[in-house]
Amino acid sequence: MRRVGGEGCGSPWDRDGRKETGGRSGLVTEEVSGGSDGIGTGDPLVQRLLKGLRAGHRASLAESITLVETSHPKKKLQARQLLTEVLQDAKYTYYLYGTKSLSLRLGLSGPPGAGKSTFIERLGKFYTAKGHKVAVLAVDPSSATTGGSLLGDKTRMPELSRDMNAYIRPSPSRGHLGGVTRSTNEAIVLCEAAGFDIIIVETIGVGQSEFSVVDMVDLFALIIPPGGGDELQGLKRGIMEMSDLIVVNKSDGDLIPAARRMQYEYISALKYIRPKSKHWSIPVKRISSLTGEGIDELWDLMQKYRKIMEDCGKFVSCRRSQRRAWLWTHLKDSLVSTFINSSGLKEKIDQIEQEVMDGVLSPGDAADILLQEHIDVLKQKDRKI
Ligand SMILES: Nc1nc2c(ncn2[C@@H]2O[C@H](COP(=O)(O)OP(=O)(O)OP(=O)(O)O)[C@@H](O)[C@H]2O)c(=O)[nH]1
Ligand SMILES: [Mg+2]
Incomplete structure (x- = not known):
């Protein structure tokens, strides 16, 4: 069956189609097949879903999407492994067939x-x-x-x-x-x-x-x-x-x-x-x-x-820049939510927000102050550990 998906520069496979281990892609086989988190490609659920996806089963697709939507910590790791494998598959297909595989x-x-x-x-x-x-x-x-x-x-x-x-x-x-x-x-x-x-x-x-x-x-x-x-x-x-x-x-x-x-x-x-x-x-x-x-x-x-x-060349270059844009979107999202949920800052945030609304403090200065507070909280936590 034709599989479609990823694209981009380089390939985790050598010219004979052997999978390389290592490299900057982060798709390191050793890591994938048994990381410190205990979830690897050997994980039964990841294996089962991967097999189902490769066979084009819609039930496996539905289950896989549900998995990536989860916020459960263990399931998130399984989802990450599944996606890593899927991206490798797609990269290989792209390596073999180029843009027509997309x-x-x-x-x-x-x-x-x-x-x-x-x-x-x-x-x-x-x-x-x-x-x-x-x-x-x-x-x-x-x-x-x-x-x-x-x-x-x-x-x-x-x-x-x-x-x-x-x-x-x-x-x-x-x-x-x-x-x-x-x-x-x-x-x-x-x-x-x-x-x-x-x-x-x-x-x-x-x-x-x-x-x-x-x-x-x-x-x-x-x-x-x-x-x-x-x-x-x-x-x-x-x-x-x-x-x-x-x-x-x-x-x-x-x-x-x-x-x-x-x-x-x-x-x-x-x-x-x-x-x-x-x-x-x-x-x-x-x-x-x-x-x-x-x-x-x-x-x-x-x-x-x-x-x-x-x-x-836009077809592929757009996808590449889209992925970079999403990386930053997610990073900003995660940073903001970590910041908001950071313990001990809630009162300070409320107070600074109030001062900004009252026009007593400039928004730029307020952001600097809050960021510094956040860094201080993190440092304190570090020291305790
Ligand atoms: N005459 C005509 N009616 C159409 C056509 N396409 C859709 N409709 C009618 O327009 C109405 C709305 O169609 P939908 O396909 O539900 O529109 P939608 O954009 O998905 O609507 P929402 O999901 O509510 O945003 C329905 O009554 C359709 O039958 C068309 O090509 N010609
Ligand atoms: Mg509709």
Whole structure:
């Protein structure tokens, strides 16, 4: 089976395909197969999931994603081992087959009711009919409270959710970044390990989530309905410049004239927006997810985009910089939460916050003071040990 996933420079394998041990990648075999934490690749759960993923089993994929979403310390170690192995697999496949072994990560956003679910159902079926395996991950900021509204949304993708070559998974929100969590990134990698070569990440156009999704996909498409009022005006400025493709949905029946107007409106608005890449100007396509009209042309456009990005080297370089960006996002996230949870600082934080709000202390000075306090607390802890 074709496996897709990682890419980048170098390979942990030598030219004969033997796995090297050591190196700067950190993927050191000795470490992996039995670290000081007692969790290694020999761990029965890691082994079982790895086997299942390599065989493309959807149940193993679901279990693996649940594992990477956990906050349980032991399970986190198991998840880390699993991901390490999966990344090694992907790196090897990339080493052998290059960019053609990579999936297409497709991000989708649009206002409520734009027809995103209907579109995914249509596009997903189109892909699976062509022999692809499609995974749909949802980033839903509301899922923390509703228990995952995208689960309910499977009913709007009735055919795709029954398709053996498709996998639909809602992503629970942990409250970071408006719903996009580190686990979505990791879920993408796991889907690829299970042989899914089209990964669709859907986000609901609320807050920051769509901006974060842009940073985890190869192609970001904005899907809009014909008509629409102020909401779209707001959408335009922010997301348009992030998009690689704009899709005007519901271009069917009586809605065709409105869809045309919308298309022209967006085409003219785009004239004032600097494209993300000099190799690609953002197309605005009219389609109907209901009738399927325009879906095959959209597919052609996506293929063309991929080819252009691959040829100019952006396809791989973007993924590399996305990974670096996420490293920093997670690091900042972790640092801030360590800081906030650091014992003995709560009162000081409250007091300094108050002084900043009262205009007695400048925010910059306040940050310096709090950071210094935090360092002092850590030093004291060190001394006690
Ligand atoms: N006429 C027409 N209706 C469509 C089309 N696509 C979706 N719809 C309808 O638009 C409504 C909303 O579609 P959804 O696919 O649920 O939209 P969504 O963007 O996923 O909505 P949320 O998940 O609530 O944000 C449904 O009643 C669909 O039947 C289309 O191409 N043409
Ligand atoms: Mg939906």
